[in-house]
Amino acid sequence: MMQTYTAVxxxxxxxxxxxxxxxxxxxxxxxxxxxxxMAAAAALACAAVxxxxxxxIAHPGIVLFCLVAGAVPGYxxxxxxxxxxxxxxxxxxxxxxGIAAFFLSLAELLRGAQxxxxxxxxxxxxxxxxxxxxxxxxxxxxxxxxGKLGQTPTILPNHTRLVMANLGTMVVLIMAAxxxxxxxxxxxxxxxxxxxxxxxxxxxxxxxxxDMPVLISFLNATAGVAAAFxxxxxxxxxxxxxxxxxxxxxxxxxxxxxxxxxxSLFHVFVPEKTPEKAPKKPTPGPTADHDTPxxxxxxxxxxxAGLQPTAAQPAGETENAEPDPFEKAADLARNARTVIIVPGxxxxxxxxxxxxxxxxxxxxxxxxxxxxxxxxxxxxxPGHMNVxxxxxGVDYDMLAEMDEVNPRxxxxxxxxxxxxxxxxxxxxxxxxxSPISGMPILRTHEARHxxxxxxxxxxxxxxxxxxxxxxxxxxxxxxxxxxxxxxxxDTLSGEAEGAPGxxxxxxxxxxxxxxxxxxxxxxxxxxxxxxxxxxxxPGxxxxLAQAQFKVLELTDLLASRGADVxxxxxxxxxxxPGHMNVxxxxxEVDYDKLVEMDDINPKFSQTDAVIVxxxxxxxxxxxxxxxxSPISGMPILxxxxxxxxIVCNFDAxxxxxxxxxxxxxxxxxxxLIGDALAxxxxxxxxxxxxx
Amino acid sequence: MTNLLLMVTVFVFSxxxxxxxxSRIPTLLHTPLMxxxxxxxxxxxxxxxxxxxxxxxxSEQIIGSVAFIxxxxxxxxxxxxxxxMLRMFRKKQQGDRKS
Numbered sequence: 105m106m107q108t109y110t111a112v113x114x115x116x117x118x119x120x121x122x123x124x125x126x127x128x129x130x131x132x133x134x135x136x137x138x139x140x141x142m143a144a145a146a147a148l149a150c151a152a153v154x155x156x157x158x159x160x161i162a163h164p165g166i167v168l169f170c171l172v173a174g175a176v177p178g179y180x181x182x183x184x185x186x187x188x189x190x191x192x193x194x195x196x197x198x199x200x201x202g203i204a205a206f207f208l209s210l211a212e213l214l215r216g217a218q219x220x221x222x223x224x225x226x227x228x229x230x231x232x233x234x235x236x237x238x239x240x241x242x243x244x245x246x247x248x249x250x251g252k253l254g255q256t257p258t259i260l261p262n263h264t265r266l267v268m269a270n271l272g273t274m275v276v277l278i279m280a281a282x283x284x285x286x287x288x289x290x291x292x293x294x295x296x297x298x299x300x301x302x303x304x305x306x307x308x309x310x311x312x313x314x315d316m317p318v319l320i321s322f323l324n325a326t327a328g329v330a331a332a333f334x335x336x337x338x339x340x341x342x343x344x345x346x347x348x349x350x351x352x353x354x355x356x357x358x359x360x361x362x363x364x365x366x367x368s369l370f371h372v373f374v375p376e377k378t379p380e381k382a383p384k385k386p387t388p389g390p391t392a393d394h395d396t397p398x399x400x401x402x403x404x405x406x407x408x409a410g411l412q413p414t415a416a417q418p419a420g421e422t423e424n425a426e427p428d429p430f431e432k433a434a435d436l437a438r439n440a441r442t443v444i445i446v447p448g449x450x451x452x453x454x455x456x457x458x459x460x461x462x463x464x465x466x467x468x469x470x471x472x473x474x475x476x477x478x479x480x481x482x483x484x485x486p487g488h489m490n491v492x493x494x495x496x497g498v499d500y501d502m503l504a505e506m507d508e509v510n511p512r513x514x515x516x517x518x519x520x521x522x523x524x525x526x527x528x529x530x531x532x533x534x535x536x537x538s539p540i541s542g543m544p545i546l547r548t549h550e551a552r553h554x555x556x557x558x559x560x561x562x563x564x565x566x567x568x569x570x571x572x573x574x575x576x577x578x579x580x581x582x583x584x585x586x587x588x589x590x591x592x593x594d595t596l597s598g599e600a601e602g603a604p605g606x607x608x609x610x611x612x613x614x615x616x617x618x619x620x621x622x623x624x625x626x627x628x629x630x631x632x633x634x635x636x637x638x639x640x641x642p643g644x645x646x647x648l649a650q651a652q653f654k655v656l657e658l659t660d661l662l663a664s665r666g667a668d669v670x671x672x673x674x675x676x677x678x679x680x681p682g683h684m685n686v687x688x689x690x691x692e693v694d695y696d697k698l699v700e701m702d703d704i705n706p707k708f709s710q711t712d713a714v715i716v717x718x719x720x721x722x723x724x725x726x727x728x729x730x731x732x733s734p735i736s737g738m739p740i741l742x743x744x745x746x747x748x749x750i751v752c753n754f755d756a757x758x759x760x761x762x763x764x765x766x767x768x769x770x771x772x773x774x775x776l777i778g779d780a781l782a783x784x785x786x787x788x789x790x791x792x793x794x795x
Numbered sequence: 796m797t798n799l800l801l802m803v804t805v806f807v808f809s810x811x812x813x814x815x816x817x818s819r820i821p822t823l824l825h826t827p828l829m830x831x832x833x834x835x836x837x838x839x840x841x842x843x844x845x846x847x848x849x850x851x852x853x854s855e856q857i858i859g860s861v862a863f864i865x866x867x868x869x870x871x872x873x874x875x876x877x878x879x880m881l882r883m884f885r886k887k888q889q890g891d892r893k894s
Contacts, residue, residue, distance in 0.1 A: 121809065124835070125812055125813075125816065127831075128813065128816045128817060128820075129816050131816075131817075131820045131824055131827075131828055131831075132816075132819050132820055132821070134821070134823060134824060134881075137824055137827060137881050138878065138881040138882060140831075141827070141831050141874060141877045141878055141881055142878070144831055144834070144835055144874070145834070145874040148834075148835065148837075148838060148840075148841075148870065151838070151841055152840065152841060152844060155841050155844045155845060155848075156844060156848075159844070159845055159848030159849075160848050161844070161847055161848055162847055162848055162849055162851070163847050163851070163856065166847060166856060166859075166860060166863075167844070167847050167863070169860075170843075170860050170863035170864045170867060171863070171867050173864045173867070174863065174864035174865065174866065174867025174868040174869075174870075174871070175867045175868070175870070175871040177868055177872075178867065178868035178869065178870070178871040178872030178873075178875065179871050179872065179875050181872055181876075182871070182872045182873075182875035182876035182879060183875065183879070185876065190826065190830075190876070190880070193872075193876065194826075194829060194830055194833060197830075197833050197834075197868075197869050197872060197873055198833055198836075200837075200865040200866075200868050200869040200872075201833060201836045201837055201839070201865070201866070201869045203861065203862070203865040204837060204839045204840070204843070204862045204863075204865040204866035204869065205836075205839050205862075207858050207859070207861050207862035207865070208839050208842045208843055208846065208859075208862045208866075210858055211843075211846055211855050211858040211859050211862065212842070212846065214854065214855065214858070215846075215851070215852075215855055223799050320829070321829065324829050324832060324833060324836075327833065327836040328832065328835075328836050330836075330839075331836045331837075331838055331839050332806060334839050334842050335802070335838075335842070336802055337842075338842055338845055339798055339802060340841060340842065340845065341801070341802070341805045342838065342841055343838050343839065343841055343842055344802055344805045344806050344809070345805050345806075345808075345809040346809075346835050346836070346838035347806075347809075347836065347838065348805070348806045348807075348808075348809035348810040348813060349809050349810070349812075349813035349817075349832070349835065350813075350832040350833075350835050350836045351810060351813075352809070352810045352811075352813035352814040352817055353813060353817045353828060353829070353832040354829075354832065355814070356814065356817050356818055357825060357828070357829060360822070360825075673822065673823070675822050675825075680825075680826055680829065681822065681825030681826060681828075681829060682822055682823060682824060682825030682826035682827070682828070682829075683826060685822070685823045685824070685825070685826065686826045686827075686880055686883070689880070689883040690883050692883070695823060698823055700821060700822050700823070701822075
């Protein structure tokens, strides 16, 4: 609807925009930010009053009802929510903003189809599309952030093409709706909404948990753009101004997040490694007595129904079959520092994923580095293994794709194959002309030891004998995967009890002989007692362990002993911009103690001790030292320049980037492996005992 | 046409001013900033108010009501949670913390 703005109204509008800008200006300083928020709220309240006085209300009952129906739950949720849930809450609110924008666009388009100007109609259609995709994208983001959806990126076959096709159809439909007669409008509007919702889902499901800061900032910007387009339909300056400001803010945050993660926005949305590129399918050879492989079928045999477990060991394995293969397997596991688990369809059929996770947790507690190697076609659907392991509660950082994990096998002590056959068959590389020749495989045979927990030692789906089974360093544990894994875990845990606790983890370090001499916790406390300048680096691990209060207790104790303690905050630590600041503010840290990366980096070299709580990639010196890795060039906190570094991380594995953290192998680094909350508590307790 | 020109000017002006102001906001406050701008994006509530200022059909009322409820949720919830967050950011005296 058209409005003729008189000069007075225009001035009033600009006054309201001025208050809003004042509000944002006040955000520069932490102690003023509270007033900035109030000013922004006041600006919107003034705007609402202006709109009502100018236009009146035709349906006061509906307006009042809707106001209460929206505001009361909104206020209640805002008061109830805990700080750890904030990322999810913000994402859901972006979604609510998206719904409001596209419903408003829809209402205006339906009402004004006859007399809207061309510009207004185009704005309306764009508002419709952007509002809808903001809504669905935010719901997916919220689901992932609240843990209701899996953290691993969901990648459909031909995902990029699907997204592009969807986007193309949306553009065509928007143009069609513009030229179509007004009576046909509704059909087009609904189609645009449907496709935009689908588009929002498609682009957000392929974004993994650790890339959420980018997604959530991006959705912030799109919500602003949608609001601005709504303003253009009804020609309201306030809507346009507010929408543009939000869009600017979201763009800045998106840019900051991308820069800090050393990724371009394009690569966040279109990951470089696209697992949908399935390996060249082998043509079924003469030995294969099965039907033609169906798309998505895997090449694992262990699970084939109807096959009886074979008790006999393969010829070359007799020496391994001696007293008890499980004892031998447990020995191998005990002596291993690095373990890679390769799951296959056999694990799925035996429903062994929970037992596999139990086993991997047990190994992690014993100080082993454990990761899962996922072959693109393992299982019965794309990402099948990821889904199963996610269901069993695996940390998705532990799931590694084939290309990423293959170079690491040669450096691995133990590889545990669970119900996978063809995908680990070295014959694919060694023999020519077999059905699987040239198929990319997981190079488990390069590991120092391999344990195969398969149902039998028969060839897999391809019908090609698995030469891995005959290797002298392969130990076969045949039988149902669930039982095998459980028995292996029992054998292992019999030994694990009484083993050193979670926090003493010399085995995860490069030079166990040196570190084993003294309890790392004691060493850490000794260093802390003598430290004058201490910097604490929090990461997402601290948030996950909810350790912020314990961390603060520790820093207070250190401060009371005369140390100068500050917190170094990396821009992308956590799951959204400024995540760590919020958590530490909740624990009542003085915000003067929270220092940004650029300000604190020159200070590390004069620092006596750095304590890292659950941060990995953001303190990985490899970002500065090595070229060509995924994190090369990413700005990091230079913790390695301090005299002592105490790392309180859950494990010694690489972070999200998959790049080994060279800080962990630094001789001045003390590793305290385990839950950050427990480690902080132990450190505090040990420190209290010192004079 | 003058309207279009005015609208584009307002958009560009707000974007540029917003960009310069917001790029100076410390990373410390990025979460509250996002939360507040999220609440500001619920400015669509003004559009719904304008929609309800004239007599409307039943379908418009239903669609408008949904938009209104969502915008009100976003607006009130967004500002309230930002306020709660910002109240945690305060200077503390030494020994003022809970042990």
